[in-house]
């Protein structure tokens with residue numbers, strides 16, 4: 656039997672409707688500042704997607720485009736400017752940054768109260784300890800997709816392939832918070848398939864095109880594809896060999912149209928939450 660496809664587009668549009676309604680119902684306009692350094696075409700295209708989605712739900716978005724030779728100090732000053740600007744509730748510095756700028760320094764410079772990416776160590780610590788935090792958008796979006804399809808996490812064995820700070824590590828943490836049993840694997844894990852084939856929920860976030868085929872997957876598993884790879888023909892593909900795996904899985908997410916639209920949606924959601932908290936303070 657072929658797997659049910661979890662359409663990120665569908666889940667995203669349902670959540671965006673709710674976000675839009677709530678944006679219209681509050682007394683202030685949520686504001687998001689997006690800082691883009693350099694002219695990487697992929698980064699630019701993601702940033703455009705974020706701007707368009709913000710407008711659609713009534714969030715004000717301000718794009719700051721900076722030359723790739725900007726100094727670290729200048730960038731930190733711009734972050735400061737937005738940290739202090741009352742009409743801005745969320746700040747996103749698009750990664751990756753040019754090599755001469757420390758990403759760590761820049762992320763740590765963003766006010767944790769405006770860190771709608773959920774990348775600041777304060778928010779990561781809050782997430783780890785189960786406190787109120789901005790949750791990182793991709794892992795949070797994955798949780799929403801599971802919820803939307805009523806997929807249980809409690810007592811399930813989740814296997815995460817990938818250990819990045821923005822996807823692999825936090826998605827495991829969030830699944831653990833949801834009472835899953837979590838195993839982390841990565842590029843140095845020997846006999847990877849021996850782990851992934853035990854997964855009830857498999858999260859593929861390693862950044863290798865279509866390498867998870869049916870041999871890596873247990874019959875009836877839920878397979879979430881976080882990969883965002885460009886093929887030689889320019890087409891986007893995930894870490895999962897979709898056609899092969901969909902015959903074995905119970906649920907599967909496509910690329911494109913899967914996790915990607917959810918990432919943007921949770922950014923909008925976090926920006927709305929930040930604006931609401933700001934409104935309570937003033």
Ligand SMILES: Nc1nc(=O)c2c([nH]1)NC[C@@H]1CN(c3ccc(C(=O)N[C@@H](CCC(=O)O)C(=O)O)cc3)C=[N+]21
Pocket residue numbers: 700701704747748749750751772792883891910911912913914915916917918919
């Ligand atoms: N500070 C920061 N925060 C981020 O959240 C962040 C970042 N830096 N740097 C780059 C990555 C990448 N990312 C994507 C979000 C949505 C899609 C997305 O919606 N993709 C569409 C397809 C887009 C296309 O066709 O090119 C889809 O999967 O259907 C993709 C990629 C956010 N990132």
